[in-house]
Amino acid sequence: MKYIVTLNQKKYEVEVERVSPFHMLTHEEVATGVKAAPAPVQPAAPVQTAAPVATPAASGSGTTVNSPMPGTILEVKTAVGQSVKSGQTLFIMEAMKMETEIVAPADGVVASIAVKSGDITETDQVLATLS
Numbered sequence: 561m562k563y564i565v566t567l568n569q570k571k572y573e574v575e576v577e578r579v580s581p582f583h584m585l586t587h588e589e590v591a592t593g594v595k596a597a598p599a600p601v602q603p604a605a606p607v608q609t610a611a612p613v614a615t616p617a618a619s620g621s622g623t624t625v626n627s628p629m630p631g632t633i634l635e636v637k638t639a640v641g642q643s644v645k646s647g648q649t650l651f652i653m654e655a656m657k658m659e660t661e662i663v664a665p666a667d668g669v670v671a672s673i674a675v676k677s678g679d680i681t682e683t684d685q686v687l688a689t690l691s
Contacts, residue, residue: 564628571629571683573655622671622691625662627681631655635677642670644690651675651687662687 562575635652638644644664651662668690675687 573629573658573660575658622689623666623668624686625650625665625688625690627653627683627685627687628660628662629653629655630682631660631680633675633677633679633681633687634659636673636675638670638673638688640670640673644668644670653681664690666690 562573565572565574631653632655633651634654636650637652638648638650644650644667646664646666648664649661650664650670653660653662671689671691673688674685675681681687
């Protein structure tokens with residue numbers, strides 16, 4: 561499961577994996593070969609989705625698409641003037657050795673693109689503006 565975690569006002573995407581009970585044996589269990597009953601585990605609730613947060617553009621003329629975390633833009637999958645649908649992939653970003661799709665938060669037309677392939681981004685940096 562993937563989660564967005566905020567630490568010191570910076571957002572990080574993390575992936576949590578459930579391990580088998582074999583990896584959680586105590587020294588006594590290994591020595592005796594008897595596994596104790598596991599304690600109940602409460603699954604963690606996601607902090608927020610991995611999709612970027614849409615915010616009004618500074619000029620009031622549209623919606624901005626912001627970087628959800630620091631990373632490198634691998635691919636720009638849209639162009640200025642192109643109509644896009646909510647959820648359509650606009651950018652592919654590499655962050656923490658994982659590829660992340662940055663999607664359109666709403667239907668619209670791409671008014672501007674502020675990055676190109678190879679650019680390094682910071683959290684909340686404007687990547688594009690939709691009108």
